[in-house]
Amino acid sequence: MSARHRFQSFLYHTSFTFFILILSALMVGSAWGLGEQAWRTDHQRRWNVFALVAAYVAFLIVSVMHVWSRVFSVKKVLRSMPKPYMPTKNVDVPRRVSDLIQTEYSRTSVIAHLAQATTGQQEGWGRPGTKWADVHFRTYILGTLDEMRNILHPDYSHAPPTSLQPLIDATANFPPSEPDGKPDPLRLFVASYAKILERARYAAKEPTEGDAEAVHSVVGLVRGMVDLRTAKRDAAAARAAPSSATSSAQPSREPSGSHAPHHRGRSRTLGVSFGGVELGAKPPLHQSSW
Known part of the structure; x- marks a missing residue:
């Protein structure tokens, strides 16, 4: 903060104290003068003092009520404001500060708008509505x-x-x-x-x-x-x-002397009879008559 701004801030804050002191001195002086004048009036001394005290008491009551109403209204307005509220308007901050805030806010808004995806897809990320949505x-x-x-x-x-x-x-x-x-x-x-x-x-x-x-x-x-x-x-x-387990074992051999039994017997000629003649049989011997 520059020296000029510090001096302006000093004047701004001390002016309230200065005016309060002046008003307090004037009020005390006027009360002292009126009280002294009322006290010196012999035939209406008590009435004048009572009227003067009543007037100042009423003045103090009205002043306190006015100050209290202002404090209450300011607190009510502050409570009605949202918590994230930031004073950016020219009614809250100096005009130059408000203009600077508005300029920076506009520039930030333009940058944010240009940075938004216009094609529905950001490089390196999946497209919304697909199985790759929100996947890097x-x-x-x-x-x-x-x-x-x-x-x-x-x-x-x-x-x-x-x-x-x-x-x-x-x-x-x-x-x-x-x-x-x-x-x-x-x-x-x-x-x-x-x-x-x-x-x-x-x-x-x-x-x-x-x-x-x-x-x-x-x-x-x-x-x-x-x-x-x-x-x-x-x-x-x-x-x-x-x-591999089978090939490693010894193969078993059958005994060579076991043969089927050989039956000897006369062969029989089997024939089939057809018309009283047995086919395949030897013809009968006919004896000649001498």
């Missing part, structure tokens, strides 16, 4: 790293904790059941996930909804492929266990 894409993408580590169980003994190469190398622990010589799709998915994660970590540009959707899909695919390959590997190990 960078935070979501970086938050999936723990889930991928729980799925693949990478080895970080020879790599820094921030490296993603162990995550890609961990796909070798889940080889396909029938290799066809082509690149492993699991490794390709994890490599694409690592690229998106690297961009979310270090890129100045905010990730898009497509990046978040791709990460969501890749995590689901990787989990499904790992579970499927793990189940196939466990099933193959379960089938291989009984066969």
